[in-house]
Amino acid sequence: MARSGKRKKPEELRSYQWYGVNDLHGFGHRSRTKQMGYAKEDFAGKPVIAVINTWSEINQCHSHFKQRAEEVKRGVWQAGGFPVELPAMSLSEPFVKPSTMLYRNMLAMESEELLRSHPMDGAVLMGGCDKTTPALLMAAASMNIPAVFLPAGPMLRGNWHGNTLGSGTDTWKYWAELRAGTITQDDWEEIEGGIARSPGHCMTMGTASTMTSVAEALGMTMPGAASIPAADSNHPRMATASGRRIVEMVWQDLKPRDIMSLKAIENAIVTVMTLGGSTNAAIHILAIAARNGHEIDLELLDKLSRTTPVLADLRPSGRFLMEDFYYAGGLRGLLNRLRDHLHLDCVTANGKTLGENLDGAEVFNDEVIRPLSKPLSDEGGLVVLRGNLAPGGAVIKHTAADPRFHKHAGPAVVFDSHMDLLKRIDDESLNVTADSVLVMKNAGPVGGPGMPEWGMLPIPKKLLQQGVRDMVRISDARMSGTSYGTCVLHVAPEAFVGGPLALVQDGDMIELDIFGRTLDLKVSEAELAERRKRWKAPKPHYPRGYGWMFTQHIEQADKGCDFDFLRSAEAMPEPEVH
Numbered sequence: 001m002a003r004s005g006k007r008k009k010p011e012e013l014r015s016y017q018w019y020g021v022n023d024l025h026g027f028g029h030r031s032r033t034k035q036m037g038y039a040k041e042d043f044a045g046k047p048v049i050a051v052i053n054t055w056s057e058i059n060q061c062h063s064h065f066k067q068r069a070e071e072v073k074r075g076v077w078q079a080g081g082f083p084v085e086l087p088a089m090s091l092s093e094p095f096v097k098p099s100t101m102l103y104r105n106m107l108a109m110e111s112e113e114l115l116r117s118h119p120m121d122g123a124v125l126m127g128g129c130d131k132t133t134p135a136l137l138m139a140a141a142s143m144n145i146p147a148v149f150l151p152a153g154p155m156l157r158g159n160w161h162g163n164t165l166g167s168g169t170d171t172w173k174y175w176a177e178l179r180a181g182t183i184t185q186d187d188w189e190e191i192e193g194g195i196a197r198s199p200g201h202c203m204t205m206g207t208a209s210t211m212t213s214v215a216e217a218l219g220m221t222m223p224g225a226a227s228i229p230a231a232d233s234n235h236p237r238m239a240t241a242s243g244r245r246i247v248e249m250v251w252q253d254l255k256p257r258d259i260m261s262l263k264a265i266e267n268a269i270v271t272v273m274t275l276g277g278s279t280n281a282a283i284h285i286l287a288i289a290a291r292n293g294h295e296i297d298l299e300l301l302d303k304l305s306r307t308t309p310v311l312a313d314l315r316p317s318g319r320f321l322m323e324d325f326y327y328a329g330g331l332r333g334l335l336n337r338l339r340d341h342l343h344l345d346c347v348t349a350n351g352k353t354l355g356e357n358l359d360g361a362e363v364f365n366d367e368v369i370r371p372l373s374k375p376l377s378d379e380g381g382l383v384v385l386r387g388n389l390a391p392g393g394a395v396i397k398h399t400a401a402d403p404r405f406h407k408h409a410g411p412a413v414v415f416d417s418h419m420d421l422l423k424r425i426d427d428e429s430l431n432v433t434a435d436s437v438l439v440m441k442n443a444g445p446v447g448g449p450g451m452p453e454w455g456m457l458p459i460p461k462k463l464l465q466q467g468v469r470d471m472v473r474i475s476d477a478r479m480s481g482t483s484y485g486t487c488v489l490h491v492a493p494e495a496f497v498g499g500p501l502a503l504v505q506d507g508d509m510i511e512l513d514i515f516g517r518t519l520d521l522k523v524s525e526a527e528l529a530e531r532r533k534r535w536k537a538p539k540p541h542y543p544r545g546y547g548w549m550f551t552q553h554i555e556q557a558d559k560g561c562d563f564d565f566l567r568s569a570e571a572m573p574e575p576e577v578h
Contacts, residue, residue: 007251010045014145017577018119019043025578029119043082047250049243050123051076051083052111054132056090061129061152061208064199064230071236072124072150075243081122081250083243086114093130093208101478102450102550104131104138105563111139117575120145122250124242128152128201130481133211134284137220140256141291142566146249147256148242148349149220151212153230154322155200165195166204168482169316172456179426180464200230203322205314206481210277211284213331217271218288219259219348223357227330229323245350254351257569260292263343267354269301270341273308273380274334276317278481279395279489282382286560293569298384298393298558302517305380308341310399311370316484317399318376320368328365336361337372385488387520388528389474389500389510392492392558398514400484402470408486409511409522410435410472412504417442418454418477426461434463437472437510441501442538444476444494445554445561449541455479455489472512474519476501476557488512488519490557496538497556503531 011020018029033043051072055065069085076083089107091100115123123143125136128151140147158165174191177183201208209226216226222242228235265285272281282301289296311334313319320328335342336358344355363369370376381399398406413436415421421440424430432438438457445451455477459468473487476494493499500521504510509522521528542548553563560567 008253013047013250014121015048015119020045021578023578047081047121047247048119049076049081049083049246049250050115050118050120051085051126052088052114052123052136053085053126054088054090054107054129055126056092058095059090059092059129060094060196061092061201062090062126065126065152068126068150068236068239071239072126072243075240076247078240079244079247081247084118084120086118088114091129091131091135098448099450099452100131101452101561102547104135105550105566106546107132107135108138108142109566111136112143115139115143115145116572122146122246124148124150124246126150126152128208128212130207130211130280133208133215134288137215137218137288138291138562140220141260141288141569144255144257144571146246146254147220148222148246148249149215150239150242151215151221151226152208153200153228153232153235154203154209155196156198156229156231157203157321157323158195158197160191160194164321165191166315166321166482167196167202168206168480169204169484170195172483176459176464176469179461198231202482204316204482205275205277205312205322207278207280208481209322210272210275210281210481213271213275213277214268214281214285216331217268217335218264219346219354220256222350223348224330224332227322227326229326232326248351249349252351254347254349257292259347259349260288261346262294264346265289265292265294265296266300266304267342267346269304270308270338271331271335273305273382274310274338275312276310276314276376276381276397276399279382279397280478280481282395282490283478283557283561286558287562290560290562290567291569298395301382302384305382305384308380309372309375310377310381311337311372311375313368313370313376316482317381317397324365324368328368329361329363332358332361333363334369337363337369383514383517385512385514385517385519387518389504389519389521390491391500392556394488394491394519396486396488396514401486405470405472405486405512406514407512408472409509410437412437412439412506412508412510414504414506415440418452421457425458428462430460431506432460432463434468434471437474439501439504439510440475440477441495441504442476444496445556446551447476447494447496447538449547449551451476451478451557451561453478453480455487456483456485457487474510492556492558494556498535498537500528502535503528
């Protein structure tokens with residue numbers, strides 16, 4: 001825990017073991033730092049602050065991070081620290097294949113080891129694109145030196161022919177319309193040029209905005225940081241403030257595990273629910289909690305979902321975008337309305353409690369941030385399902401689903417893989433109706449590999465042309481937080497390792513009951529036992545390398561998809577410096 005009222009002395013800094021000791025190794029560290037043009041006055045006796053930067057030329061969400069890193073450094077210098085920029089793996093959601101989820105744990109490991117192996121006293125963690133935020137928070141918890149998270153911020157809203165476009169959400173919407181023949185190829189290309197028009201991550205309440213909001217609700221950012229659009233001048237000011245604050249956090253010895261308590265984890269879950277946040281948050285919060293030593297399960301998420309109203313009217317569950325949300329009062333305004341659902345005594349990165357940070361926050365638009373008397377939904381946006389098809393659990397964002405499917409039974413139309421789906425989904429001879437239940441197998445953590453965002457299974461073209469825009473879809477995949485529809489996701493255990501999903505056949509009746517929180521395959525236990533005897537495990541994807549390690553050690557979705565050897569919160573030994 002942070003030492004109450006006691007401040008570190010310069011000789012207690014972690015970096016002192018590198019820079020402060022008068023021996024041969026200290027000489028080497030100081031002389032090589034001077035080789036880069038720094039004077040002893042720049043670093044001697046000062047907190048050394050890592051600026052972990054996930055910028056790259058193929059990460060569109062972080063395209064402004066070169067400049068933001070300089071603004072963070074400015075704050076570190078102002079506060080009397082010594083900033084050191086350390087580049088880390090940049091996980092660009094649209095470009096990394098088969099899935100950024102395959103590499104979330106790799107970024108977490110890299111960031112943890114960057115901090116451990118170098119003379120770092122604290123860190124500013126720069127992320128925002130979907131998997132960078134949970135990866136950096138996992139690393140912060142495992143390394144447990146003072147850290148503050150810097151969110152990339154959402155991009156500006158898109159525009160096409162006077163229509164406001166939301167990244168991701170409107171991609172899926174207009175792709176369906178293109179396939180249905182209601183818009184032209186020229187329309188599609190114009191949408192392509194207008195949907196993402198500034199630096200920053202998705203401006204819908206997708207995984208990026210969900211997880212940066214989680215970081216703020218956990219207490220790991222400066223107050224209000226997650227809502228600021230990347231292009232707003234408040235964003236660089238927040239970056240500089242983060243740089244100033246981390247220096248003081250080092251002197252106070254305020255560390256991530258002091259901040260990310262079990263109560264803070266519950267605050268983060270409540271935040272996801274009231275935002276109508278991404279289903280991906282279920283996996284990431286489980287992993288972050290475990291890194292902090294809190295063994296929670298999906299039941300906690302469902303419990304808090306039942307008591308948390310959705311107040312944010314944001315796409316894909318609602319109407320508005322993050323730019324609207326920020327100017328309506330942002331996350332501070334929303335959470336201030338929800339005070340009775342939160343643990344207000346949790347300490348945060350700025351040294352104040354969550355309650356103190358929310359004091360005085362206002363809402364300026366009741367359409368965007370609903371009052372408690374007029375919620376978008378009485379329950380949170382994420383629901384946990386269980387049953388004989390998902391004994392380990394599954395999730396659905398019911399607020400983004402057609403209400404007529406909240407309780408539904410229909411015959412399964414089964415695809416053995418994503419490639420099988422793409423090959424057959426638009427086949428005119430496919431035996432499918434609007435009441436069918438589309439099922440895709442082998443897209444989970446091991447089967448995908450890396451649990452890609454394939455879970456918003458496309459509506460068959462012949463049904464689109466009949467006006468169908470939603471139907472029940474089930475898989476062991478994830479889906480983008482910007483996606484929508486009646487999509488049951490994260491079915492655990494996955495099909496590839498022999499979960500019940502592997503046994504589903506065409507025509508099997510499947511029953512979904514969101515109200516009852518159940519997902520059941522209406523096939524007798526005797527028949528399922530016979531099918532299991534005939535089931536053969538698929539061939540592994542990887543013979544070697546990181547992929548092999550991933551598939552050998554990845555845990556299932558209901559455990560957070562962390563590596564089994566990284567879940568422990570046990571402290572690692574410091575490196576021998578001398």
